Every structure is written in C-alpha cells, then in structure tokens.
Amino acid sequence: MASIVEMPELVLEKVIGFSDFKAVLSLRQVCRDFRNFIDDLNDSKLPDSKFQEVKITSGDKRIEFELVDSDNFSNRILFSKAERSRRFYGNTEVFENSNIMDVAVRDLEMILKFQKTILKQLRFEISSSCQHYNDSSVNALPIKLSNMFKKLNRKIKTKVLIILADYPSEVMSIFDFVDPDTLKTLGFTLWGGYLETEIDEFVKTEHWKKADGMSSDFIVLNLNVEDICHFSSCSIRTNSITAQELDFLRKTYTSSSNYKNSSIHLRSFNEIEELGNLWDPTDFFDSESSWLFRMKNSDERILHIEIHEDHSAHSTRKIVDFVEIPSSWVSPEAIIHDYNGN
Numbered sequence: 259m260a261s262i263v264e265m266p267e268l269v270l271e272k273v274i275g276f277s278d279f280k281a282v283l284s285l286r287q288v289c290r291d292f293r294n295f296i297d298d299l300n301d302s303k304l305p306d307s308k309f310q311e312v313k314i315t316s317g318d319k320r321i322e323f324e325l326v327d328s329d330n331f332s333n334r335i336l337f338s339k340a341e342r343s344r345r346f347y348g349n350t351e352v353f354e355n356s357n358i359m360d361v362a363v364r365d366l367e368m369i370l371k372f373q374k375t376i377l378k379q380l381r382f383e384i385s386s387s388c389q390h391y392n393d394s395s396v397n398a399l400p401i402k403l404s405n406m407f408k409k410l411n412r413k414i415k416t417k418v419l420i421i422l423a424d425y426p427s428e429v430m431s432i433f434d435f436v437d438p439d440t441l442k443t444l445g446f447t448l449w450g451g452y453l454e455t456e457i458d459e460f461v462k463t464e465h466w467k468k469a470d471g472m473s474s475d476f477i478v479l480n481l482n483v484e485d486i487c488h489f490s491s492c493s494i495r496t497n498s499i500t501a502q503e504l505d506f507l508r509k510t511y512t513s514s515s516n517y518k519n520s521s522i523h524l525r526s527f528n529e530i531e532e533l534g535n536l537w538d539p540t541d542f543f544d545s546e547s548s549w550l551f552r553m554k555n556s557d558e559r560i561l562h563i564e565i566h567e568d569h570s571a572h573s574t575r576k577i578v579d580f581v582e583i584p585s586s587w588v589s590p591e592a593i594i595h596d597y598n599g600n
Contacts (some may be wrong), residue, residue: 270295271303279307279372280333284347297368307372312416314366316399321362325369354435356556363402368467370414377416382432385449390515392416400431407435419465420445426455430463438464443471443491454479461485470516477525484506490516495523501532504563504578508537511580512561512597513554520580527565527576538595550594553582558595560585 274282274296282305285292296304313324321337336345337359343352344361353361384399400423407413415437423430429446444465448455452475460466461482471491481496483503487510499522511517530547538551546566553559562583568575588594 262519271299274299274303274305278305279327280347281462301371304372306374307369308375309373309377311379311381312373312377312414313383314399315383317383317385321359321399323362323369323587335365342496348367349581359399359402359481363399363406366403367406367410373414377414377418379418379420380416380436381415381420382422384421384428388417400428402429404431404434413437415440417441418443418445422447422449424449426457426459430459433463433465436465438468438471441465441469444469445478446474447474448476453477456480457485476480486520488513490514490521491518492520493523494521497525498527499524499578501529501536504533505536506520507564507580508551508561509598511582512551515554517553517561518580519582522578524578527578530565533565538593550592552594552597558585559583 274285282296283421285296287528307325308328309325310328310330311324311326313322313326315322319339321339323335325333325335329335334346337343338345339358342354342356342358343350343353344358344365382400412490413435417440419432419436419441421432423429423432429448446460456479458480466472466485467488470489472486472489473493474495476495478496481494481499483499483506485496488493489506507520507528511520533547537551546564548562548564551561551563553561560583562579562581564579564581566577566579568577584595
C-alpha cells in the first residue's frame with residue numbers, strides 16, 4: 259500500500275487546504291518529506307491560521323511564542339536554550355547541533371505563512387537579563403527577525419503593536435518588519451534602565467506617523483508636542499511642559515473631529531498662572547485646575563482639560579488630562595469657553 263507522502267501532489271495540496279493550522283503543523287512534524295512539501299507550498303495554498311494575537315517573549319532561559327486564535331484558545335511553543343529543544347502540543351524535539359534561536363526564527367517564519375488576516379495585537383517582550391552570562395542571543399532576536407523578514411520581503415500586519423524591550427534600538431528593529439499601513443495603536447515599555455530616552459528616531463517612522471493612538475511609560479526627553487498632536491489617544495511622560503505647548507495641544511485637539519483623550523505625566527509644572535492668562539483664570543481647588551472648551555463645529559462635544567497631582571508614585575507628579583466629553587456631562591453652571599483656533 260502506498261504511503262500518504264506518495265500520493266499525487268495535487269491530492270496532497272487538497273489535504274493541506276482542507277486542514278486547519280494545527281493539523282498542518284502536526285503533519286509537518288511527521289517526517290522530512292512532509293516538512294519539505296509543506297515548506298515549499300505557495301502561501302495561498304495554506305490554510306489561514308486566523309490568529310487574533312501573537313506574543314513573542316525572549317528571556318535568559320527560553321523563547322516563547324503564544325498564538326491566540328479566533329476561539330480565544332492559546333497555542334504555546336516553547337524553546338529552551340539550555341536544552342536546545344522545542345516543545346509544542348506536548349511533543350519535545352531536541353536540536354543538538356543547532357542554535358535554538360535560529361530554530362525559533364525559522365518556525366516563526368513558517369507560522370506566519372499561515373496568517374492571512376490582520377492581527378488584532380502583536381506583542382514583544384524582549385529581556386536581556388542574561389547579559390551577565392555573556393549571552394548576546396536575547397538582544398539578537400529582533401535583529402534576526404528583521405533580517406528574516408527583509409529576506410522574505412514581507413511585513414507583519416497588525417492593528418496594535420506592544421513592545422517591552424531593554425533598548426530603543428530593539429524597538430527600531432521590530433519596526434522594520436511591522437507594516438505601518440494597518441497599525442492603529444503603539445505601546446512602549448523600556449525596562450533595561452532606560453527610564454529616560456529621546457524618541458527622535460521613533461517619530462521619524464511611518465509607524466509613529468500613521469498610528470492613531472500611543473502610550474509609553476518612560477520619560478521622554480526633549481518632547482516636541484507637534485510629534486504627538488496627531489494621536490487621537492495618547493499617554494506619555496516627560497519632565498516638564500510649557501503653557502504655550504499646552505495651548506498648542508488645546509488648539510489642535512479642539513479642531514479635531516476624531517479626538518478622544520490624552521494624558522501627559524510631568525515631573526514638574528509651574529505655569530498655572532500662565533495658563534490662566536491664556537485660558538482665563540480657573541478656580542484652584544485641592545491641587546486641581548480645570549477648563550472646558552467647545553470643540554470645532556460641535557455643540558455636543560466638549561474638551562475637558564484638567565491638571566491634578568498624582569501621589570501614587572515615589573514623588574508627586576503633575577498630570578494634564580485632555581478628554582473629549584459629551585456636553586450632557588457638563589453642569590449647567592459650568593463655564594464653557596467657545597471654540598477658538600487662534
């Protein structure tokens with residue numbers, strides 16, 4: 259009796275086409291002939307994995323891919339650096355003569371061949387805590403992935419991109435293989451001691467320019483408010499800001515038809531009086547100040563600006579919130595300033 263791998267290629271293609279992602283990956287592990295046949299197939303003949311979220315974690319001991327499908331089921335692939343092994347669906351394969359990171363990169367290349375729909379979220383967690391072991395492979399992951407995608411001439415399509423990394427350079431490497439045209443939201447965390455950093459390289463990218471929302475938890479040095487005013491939703495930290503810069507944001511936000519909210523966390527802010535001169539004096543009560551402005555061409559939308567203190571951190575911070583609210587939320591006694599784009 260002929261084995262399944264001896265069946266005509268057209269029949270095998272039909273078998274693959276009617277199988278789901280998990281079944282094809284399992285077939286790929288049956289033997290070398292199956293693996294080569296599947297790897298050589300055109301992407302269009304592979305089933306759509308329909309992943310909603312992909313999470314890629316690289317630490318000092320292992321690499322992990324977490325793939326969440328349309329049924330919200332989480333599929334995990336674990337790569338052990340010490341054991342040079344891959345664990346998937348309870349099966350463990352050892353790669354004695356291979357760099358396990360190269361194995362992981364090749365596997366991710368294969369996995370993403372199945373992804374034909376746009377991801378809801380792509381998340382990276384890159385940690386270099388193992389540097390004291392002289393292991394540079396963790397930092398190499400974003401670069402290896404970037405090189406792989408350049409070779410394939412393709413990019414990952416996702417609506418949300420979340421990056422937790424040690425260095426800004428790792429963020430830029432990840433940008434290289436993410437499609438900016440589908441991107442809606444960016445999120446950044448730098449946890450390698452870079453509590454303060456410049457974002458000059460970030461803001462030059464199409465990812466930054468085309469995203470609709472952004473959040474970061476590190477201190478941005480030399481912030482230029484013109485670099486964040488296009489976001490309809492934004493959360494950012496910086497050392498200080500001027501009253502004139504806040505007024506620029508007020509003008510931009512009240513002129514926007516799709517603005518939602520922004521939060522600017524400051525180490526210090528001492529220009530309440532200057533804001534009073536620009537926006538009219540405000541009642542200062544319990545360390546808070548607030549103003550209301552009408553949005554352009556709308557009687558239903560109000561921009562609520564509030565400055566208040568945050569005592570949850572090790573030191574007191576000032577927070578400036580710009581929030582678009584419906585006029586029905588505003589007290590009849592409140593003073594609402596008319597729209598003024600000048």
